[in-house]
Amino acid sequence: MKHLRNETINAVKACMSLIVITLITLSTVACKKEDGGDPAPVVVDSTKLLYPIAYSSLSARDPFILADEETKTYYLHVNNKPSFKVYSSKDMVNWRDEGSSFNAASTFWGKEDFWAPDLYKYQGKYYMFATFSGTGSKRGTSILVADSPLGPFQPLVNNAVTPSSWMCLDGSLYVDGQNQPWIVFCHEWLEVTDGQVAAQKLSSDLKTTIGDPVVLFKASDAPWTGTISSQGVTGYVTDAPFLYKAKNGELLMLWSSYTKAGKYAIGLARSESGTIAGPWTQDDQPLNDDDGGHAMIFTDFKGVLRISYHAPNTGAHPVIYQLSENNGKLSIVK
Numbered sequence: 001m002k003h004l005r006n007e008t009i010n011a012v013k014a015c016m017s018l019i020v021i022t023l024i025t026l027s028t029v030a031c032k033k034e035d036g037g038d039p040a041p042v043v044v045d046s047t048k049l050l051y052p053i054a055y056s057s058l059s060a061r062d063p064f065i066l067a068d069e070e071t072k073t074y075y076l077h078v079n080n081k082p083s084f085k086v087y088s089s090k091d092m093v094n095w096r097d098e099g100s101s102f103n104a105a106s107t108f109w110g111k112e113d114f115w116a117p118d119l120y121k122y123q124g125k126y127y128m129f130a131t132f133s134g135t136g137s138k139r140g141t142s143i144l145v146a147d148s149p150l151g152p153f154q155p156l157v158n159n160a161v162t163p164s165s166w167m168c169l170d171g172s173l174y175v176d177g178q179n180q181p182w183i184v185f186c187h188e189w190l191e192v193t194d195g196q197v198a199a200q201k202l203s204s205d206l207k208t209t210i211g212d213p214v215v216l217f218k219a220s221d222a223p224w225t226g227t228i229s230s231q232g233v234t235g236y237v238t239d240a241p242f243l244y245k246a247k248n249g250e251l252l253m254l255w256s257s258y259t260k261a262g263k264y265a266i267g268l269a270r271s272e273s274g275t276i277a278g279p280w281t282q283d284d285q286p287l288n289d290d291d292g293g294h295a296m297i298f299t300d301f302k303g304v305l306r307i308s309y310h311a312p313n314t315g316a317h318p319v320i321y322q323l324s325e326n327n328g329k330l331s332i333v334k
Contacts, residue, residue: 051094053087055318058095062116062240062294063318065092065308066126068149072301075149076318077101077117077128084117084130086150092300092320101151102128102144109134109159110142113169116240116294119149120173122181127206128153129183131169138164141171141185143206157207163200166213167191170294173206174199174243174276181206182276184253186238187215190231195219195238197255197269199276214277219257222267222282226260240294249274250328256293256309259286264293264313268330287332292316297323307332 060078067074074089086101102117104110110132117130128144140160144153162168162185171185181202189195196218201210219225219236227234239256246252251271259265265286271278287295292311300306307323310316322333 047091047094051089051091051096053095053097055089055093055095055320058087058318059316060318061310061316062118063308063310063320064116064118064296065298065306065320066119066121066149067298067300068121071149073149074300075119077119079114079117081112081114084114084128084151084153088150092306098150101146102130102153107158108155109137111135113139116170118172118296121149122173122175122206123204126153127156127173129171129173131171132160134160138167139188140164140166140168141183143171145206161202161206161209163213168198170240172240172242173202176276183209184216184241184243184276186241186255187213189219189235189237190233193233193235195236195257197238197241197253216253216276216278217269217280217282221280222257222269223284224259224265224267224282224286225257226262228258228262240296242296243276244297246328246330247325248328251275252328252330253280254287254295254297254307256295263289263291265289265291266293266295266309270328287330292319 065074074092076087077084082104083100084102086098087095088098089095112133113131115131117128120127126146126149129141131141133139140162142160143156145156146153167188168185171183174182174184182199183202184199187196187198197216198213200213219238225236237257242254244252251274253269255267266288267286268283269280271280290311291313292309295307295309298306305323306320308320311319324331324333
């Protein structure tokens, strides 16, 4: 029944697109010229009709952009607890609400949070790594799967893939040079005071972990980080690890924390070995100073390197900027 319902939804969307295109065609019926000559065609921006939502008008945190080569479309999934909503775009400027991509069943373990839905294409399917909390279960990352970037997504397994005895968040997928998949995630500062970034091997089908988690670094390792206080805890935050292989071969990691001035910011760590094992060293300064973070990197369909994150941290909006890369040094171009 779900399959039939999705086919019906897709058919309705196709019909709506056809109607819009027809209206665009009809809209070229003209306005009469003042001199009584032939009517002048009315020029209509079809992109804005099909994708009517300006990116600058969206309110969303943790914006992970999938540039899907197969459909030449950009996809953004956002928190809409107890579901995720998905937007699509052809140009990163104009977007369309595509509805829900995941609706949590009553039997799903995750009841709260619905944070940071990161989307990856892996072995021909689309996998979403997202953070949930459950009744009697610690916060953790679950992996969802679908045949389409629009969904519908279903739990790969009905539990968190991160360690059940740890409070975890912001799991991301990294596939190394030997095609070994890893989950890279944060061990939450509320539990360990000095937040950690950790990694653990995944099975090739992403259903289970292999071996023990390995701590890669702590938030206080970066010289720019400061402490915050919440829920009776004062400590250093780690958020949103995202790995990127630079053109010079360096393995880099974006991650987020708070500066000594209290601003949310994007840090940059470097693996000295070029592998996930590290050791990891920290750049002296964060990439940004606009109270934004939870970043990821993608290449657009014109081959331009981009960074996506939310800013400011309060009343957050998603932003996309060009990212300059020079021998492993990254800088945001605004």
